[in-house]
Amino acid sequence: MHDPYSEGMSTSETRAASGLALVFAFRMLGMFMVLPVLATYGMDLQGATPALIGLAIGAYGLTQAVLQIPFGMISDRIGRLPVIYFGLLIFAAGAVLAATADTIWGVIAGRVLQGAGAISAAVMALLSDLTREQHRTKAMAMIGMSIGVSFAVAMVVGPLLTSAVGLSGLFWVTGGMAVLGILVVAVLPRAPAHIRHRESGVARQALGSTLRHPDLLRLDFSIFALHAVLMASFVALPLALVNEAALPKEEHWWVYLTALVVGFFGMVPFIIYGEKKRQMRRIVLGAVAVLVLSELFLWWFGDRLWSLVGGMIVFFIAFNLLEASLPSLISKVAPAGGKGTAMGIYSTSQFLGSGLGGVLGGWLYQQGGLGLVFAGCAALCALWLAVTWSMREPPYVTGLRLPLSAGAARNPVLTEQMLAVPGVSDAVVIIEEAAAYVKVDLKALDRAALDHLVA
Template sequence: MHDLHNDRMSGSENRAAAGLSMVFAFRMLGMFMVLPVLATYGMDLKDSTPALIGLAIGVYGLTQAFLQIPFGMISDRIGRRPVIYVGLLIFAAGSVLAANADSIWGVIGGRVLQGAGAISAAVMALLSDLTREQHRTKAMAMIGMSIGLSFAVAMVVGPLLTRAFGLSGLFWVTAVMALVGILIIAVIVPGTPGQLQHRESGVAKQALMPTLRNGDLLRLDIGILALHSILMASFVALPLALVQEGHLAKEQHWWVYLTALLVGFFGMVPFIIYAEKKRQMKRVLVGAVSVLLACEVYFWAFGHSLQALVLGIIVFFTAFNLLEASLPSLVSKVAPAGGKGTAMGVYSTSQFLGAALGGIVGGWLYQHYSLSGVFLGCAAMALLWLVFAVNMREPPYVTGLRMPISASAVQDTGLAERLLALPGVTDAVVVAEEAAIYIKVDTQKLDRAALEALVEQA
């Protein structure tokens, strides 16, 4: 156990992390590429109204929210790969349905099916099966980065592909990407020695109610719901604002998003470093939500020229990227030992519900109250979130560990208490069915050697 930090990720672990990151990225690309183009190109479809465009933008979130935890639990029963294969096939079928649609209803049906291919939980569980304890956080971070990168790429590539091949061409590309994802799972991702019951990456039924009753976690769930509501509603309005107020042809929008995402990505880095190193995550979170609120008010009051809109979009994406990166980190800090997988399951369900809510309400607001209504609606959502964020407690600056233990240690009723007596250990729980102990530690105060010695002696 003392070489936990010394060995590198093996070849098969690297292949697993890289392959699964690519599958995630391809699927997210398919979800997000329509965001910057549906409001402008979708109006050419039969029966199209702004409210139905909003529904098409957000509706994938509904099926995704309801199915992702059940799909994860089914993957515990029948295996990860069958669930991932079926999910990717459903996603591809949704893309084909949308590609062949001549009315907005066909696109809505396609988006519903795309969301039904809810494979996030099964992919995370497969990653846990294929990586060792000490490398799991690194592998999860690779997937997190691939999601962030795919969102950025989608914002730029979506308008370029649609300009070249039209809206149906865009959906055909997403269908092909889902099928490539199946190939990656079959060819690149190594076989599994066996399934791991793992509470850091999967939903545990017994942890579900305590997670739903945890006020600090619920604040973060409300946060991600608000963030994705604001994002989806803004993307009902911003592409239209660029055309109507900025007089920028829809074929040219890609450079606005490219500029905003590049500046936004590099702009958020100092704040993330400050939040983690100086332990000021609450201050940074509250600041970023305030900036988001200010952006929506700014779009409403001043978004009447191309320069004003581009400036606002750059600041918006800096705040959005910062919040998108900070919230999962806060969830893993606040979740109790052995509860991270369940907390993340509820969190991502909230995220998808937010996407659905934002698209649907954003489209309705635009239809009835034009661009101003959408921006003021987003500002109201940001203000509501700010009230919750200001009242949150400073999170504990802790990291989760999972350590395998012997059969005798599982029976040792005093083990968790002895661990909690060590400096730097804030939470510990023995999970008998996994023969493992989950621990939350403050790495600045922890004596790692003492911790490992105590677990080994048990």
């Protein structure tokens, strides 16, 4: 029997996935490169205060949080490409506004405008249009990897680039990256049709139940807190390296490179253990506890270079672990046909955390200096630990979307029959899509019986 899941990605699918991953990388580089430099170089701007620097760091997240889901829904109506082009042009315009500003308010306005180019949901929807079902998880993993790599590159390249061309030059480079993103989108394969896909897009019908799901809400709070702590810490860490450790800002790149590389390799064994042994709850709670300890360590001992480097390494082991684990937990916990909606709310929570974290970090620094920022981050992580303590071990399942034959779509008891197949834990039939969404344990699934039902 021919198994389409054994086929490799086609040339056009590979082009689409790698091209859209590149668009994400360009955009995220533009967002993240200012993180390690804004607190140090931004203080030279007219009117700059620590609180306003914090607002400039997090401002993009506020508009991104508000506009991401609406832009995704608009792309369902008018098409993906117009929304993506428009979003990248707005991002470029925000970069130009920030590059030409000589006041902190001009940079804040530019960052707000950059965030208004909220194309994440539209890009993921286009990816669904351009890839077949059996390769979609692989294509989405390519995008996830591009985001992680762009964050690491931004932490190192940001300080090096800013020391060479200044803060204004850095914003001009991010504007150029948005233009490159437009050129990449222009040469992508064209989608034959828009696919309404509940695994990658937000469904209005699923919003209410998703917002009432306690385990999903815990994960939404988790990503909110993680990115709030990240942004608040990056108000304090560059200043601590300059003021406490006397490290020139041009040399900060090697600190971030060391912390990120060790942090990446340090998290890998824990990810493998959590997935293999099905102990992700223990891994997540442990990582949050480590974040609490790393922030306390930075608060108490963050007055010397090597203690700052050590604290950041521990911070990034826990951060990378959570950044990699939480999206996979969303996929496991979301009900059948609800992953796209759950991911939309999750991403909105992430950007909201980025925005409010920057504001909070700047305000705390202005009120009580570096120590208060790290203490505030430790307190937020302790609250996060309390919120997630009652989380249950997630189900170790995978979501599938199965196109239905005309006969299967007319079967009134198809859902019950699918639920009776060994390894299927949840199922929903969406008649208007002529598709079924199922959650399955691949180790126990009778795939032949499931394929027989939908065919």
